[in-house]
Amino acid sequence: MGGRLEPLRRVAQVAEALLCRAHGGWTTVVDLGCGTGLFAQFLANVPGLRVVGVDLSEGHLQVARRHMEVIKASYLDWEPDDWTPDVAVHNNSIEDYEDSVKLYFFKHVFRWLAPGGYLLFQAYSPRDEPMGPCISECSPDFASKHTIFLCDTERYAELARDAGFEMISSELIHSKGRYPPSEKTYQREFIFIVFWKPLT
Ligand SMILES: C[S@@+](CC[C@H](N)C(=O)[O-])C[C@H]1O[C@@H](n2cnc3c(N)ncnc32)[C@H](O)[C@@H]1O
Numbered sequence: 229m230g231g232r233l234e235p236l237r238r239v240a241q242v243a244e245a246l247l248c249r250a251h252g253g254w255t256t257v258v259d260l261g262c263g264t265g266l267f268a269q270f271l272a273n274v275p276g277l278r279v280v281g282v283d284l285s286e287g288h289l290q291v292a293r294r295h296m297e298v299i300k301a302s303y304l305d306w307e308p309d310d311w312t313p314d315v316a317v318h319n320n321s322i323e324d325y326e327d328s329v330k331l332y333f334f335k336h337v338f339r340w341l342a343p344g345g346y347l348l349f350q351a352y353s354p355r356d357e358p359m360g361p362c363i364s365e366c367s368p369d370f371a372s373k374h375t376i377f378l379c380d381t382e383r384y385a386e387l388a389r390d391a392g393f394e395m396i397s398s399e400l401i402h403s404k405g406r407y408p409p410s411e412k413t414y415q416r417e418f419i420f421i422v423f424w425k426p427l428t
Contacts, residue, residue, distance in 0.1 A: 230358065231405030233266075235418035236319060238401050239350050240270030242422060246315060246346055247277060254314040256280060260303040260337070261321030265292030282306050304333060307340045314345040320418075323352055323359070323376050327387065330379070334391035343427045347393065350401075353417035354378040358405055362414055366407040381419050393423035 247254050255276055259267050262281025271277055272295065279296045282303050283289050289298045299306060303321075316337055322330050337347055352359040358366040360378055379387075385395045401418040 230407060231403035231416035232320070234403040234416075235350050235401045235420060236267050237270055238420060239317060239319060239348050240267060243315060243317060243348055244271060244274055247274065250314070252276065256311070256313060256315070258282065258308070258313045258316045259296070260316060260318045262292050262296070262298065263288045263321075265295040265298075267317060267319055268292070268296040304329070304336060307336075312342040313340070314342045315348065316341055316345070317348045319350045320352060323378055324374075326377050327379070327383070330384075331387045331390060334388045334393060338392045338425060341425045343425055345425050346396075347388075347423040347425070348420070349384065349388070349423060350418055350420045351384065352376075352378055353400060353419050354380055355417045357414040358407055358416065366414060381421065384419065384421055388421070388423050392425065394426055396422040396424050398422075
């Protein structure tokens with residue numbers, strides 16, 4: 229998995245701790261850009277928990293459906309209709325977008341998240357070798373067709389604060405990943421920030 233399981237595991241650990249603290253009051257997590265549903269698998273043994281995934285890609289959702297309830301939509305305009313999520317999660321997706329869209333994303337999530345709710349936000353660090361300095365070596369085809377917009381912790385914190393969130397904690401998660409064609413081992417670095425929506 230190229231070292232991506234470590235940050236997902238860590239985000240799931242924090243999500244589980246928050247859900248436990250809520251003593252059964254919080255039962256649903258929304259996974260924004262859920263992909264194939266990897267994150268939900270880390271929470272599979274939490275009793276009574278429902279994970280709802282939102283993603284644009286039908287191909288990814290076909291796999292995700294095996295682990296979770298899914299909605300095919302863009303998280304940039306999806307909003308819950310008749311309920312108010314207390315915990316939203318984002319893992320490695322917003323890097324596809326420029327900062328103006330990132331700000332829009334934070335504002336949009338802030339609008340529908342419950343007051344007192346949490347956004348668990350995880351993204352590639354600019355120092356992550358396979359997505360940052362070594363991207364053309366690790367993923368030449370991807371790098372020739374796509375631009376990826378990496379930010380550091382401070383920039384994400386600034387954008388989320390502008391949207392109204394408070395930053396509760398931040399950490400860097402490190403792992404190692406092997407990439408074809410060289411099968412060389414690369415250093416991975418992920419940013420994990422816990423944001424909170426104030427009660428008033
Ligand atoms: C690198 S994958 C990460 C998937 C998953 N979060 C994980 O960590 O395994 C990025 C995912 O974000 C999805 N995505 C990108 N932009 C999106 C948007 N605006 N709305 C919903 N999903 C989006 C893509 O379809 C893709 O499945």
